[in-house]
Amino acid sequence: MATRILIPTPLRPYTDKKDAVEAEGATVGELLADLTRKHSGLKAHLYNEHGKLRSFVNVYLNDEDIRYLQKEQTPVSATDTISIIPSVAGGSSHSWIHRFHN
């Protein structure tokens, strides 16, 4: 079952410049795993060294943030659209401990 995934601008160099690609899986996690198998350059920018989605990577199922659904266990169907949407963060200090959504 293929589901459409929308790719944000900074990640399109890893998807042959496509703004949407298809991946297969029954859950968001399976879809993203298939996505990074097909487009291996994405992996380091989506996942941290512990294999978890980076805090500034937001994944939406249609219009809903998966953090408020079942996270990566959220079921998907072929009619759904997954969007990868960046948060952009930064700042001048080195000493802050970040508290994003993880």
Place this chain on the structure above:
Amino acid sequence: MTERRTRLGDGVGQAIRRHGEETYPHECCGALVGSDDRVTAAVPLPNTTEEGPRRRFLVRPTDYMLAEKQASELGGTLLGFYHSHPDHPARPSQFDLDHAWPNFAYVIVSVASGVSRDMTVWWLEENRSRFEEGKLNGDQDSDSDTTASLHG
């Protein structure tokens, strides 16, 4: 490594500097819109951080989507983001590095005591280990032919 360059169109550098001065002592942030290496518009965005805007900025996903939409409406693409470092150098921090996206230009303007100073541009290296500084053209106060790098 191939040197990367960002050219700021007319008024873009001034707009970024003005934004940084207006929000001082808080950090400002915004999107860079244009094509190839030329920025034709700086789109101010709200700094929505809840962790202290003097030292942090955050562009929410909803505002990111708005920036993508505005870039399209302006006939360009999203080339990157800018932000200010109030009373800090125009060099990326470890926090900047930890949260950076690849293939985006990150313009940083230093604002000292309310007055904009150095402006620089950086790109995340592919292995996420550090930023590489590029050449920034078109800003009257920061045109530079020098490059440097910051290790994370």
